[in-house]
Amino acid sequence: NLPDNRIFDAFVRISDLPKESWPQEVEACSELTDSEKSQLRLLLEEADQTKNSVEEPAVDEEFKRALDERDVTILRQLGSGGMGVVFEGFERSTGRRVAVKRIRTDQGVLEENLSREIGHLSRVHHTNICSLYFSGTFVANKQERSYFVMEFVDGVPLDVYLNVNA
Secondary structure (H helix, E strand, C coil): CCHHHHHHHHHHHHHCCCHHHHHHHHHCCCCCCHHHHHHHHHHHHHHHHHHHHCCCCCCCHHHHHHHHHCCEEEEEEEEECCCEEEEEEEECCCCEEEEEEEECCCCHHHHHHHHHHHHHHHHCCCCCCCCEEEEEEEEECCEEEEEEEEECCCCCCHHHHHHHHC
């Protein structure tokens, strides 16, 4: 492995562990130099600050019910952006992990953007683009909401990956 890949691999392995164990885990990375361990510590801290700054939206009962009807259970929030929130889910019928994206706010323009994104994803098939499994709607606060369920890619946030590999 290249040094950048070793740091990336260690980050992926350590970031899912309890934060209290991170210092010992970083020190145990015998494949990393002291400089690389310092870089890994910075990346872990940055990822932790990013994770703690993400607002935890309520996964309302209507959303849970809509997903349950499609055999999907929400496991955890992965992140949020300008238009939506992404969750890790589990599709019980197939046993696969999935990503679930939905609108975070009551803004109709964002709902239209998500519908457009669903349309684009349904027509694109490429190994470097996550596959769309299905989409659906549910009603919350008397408004129809869209969501889609897609391929889950286990890894790190893009900004962390770019910091390591830039």
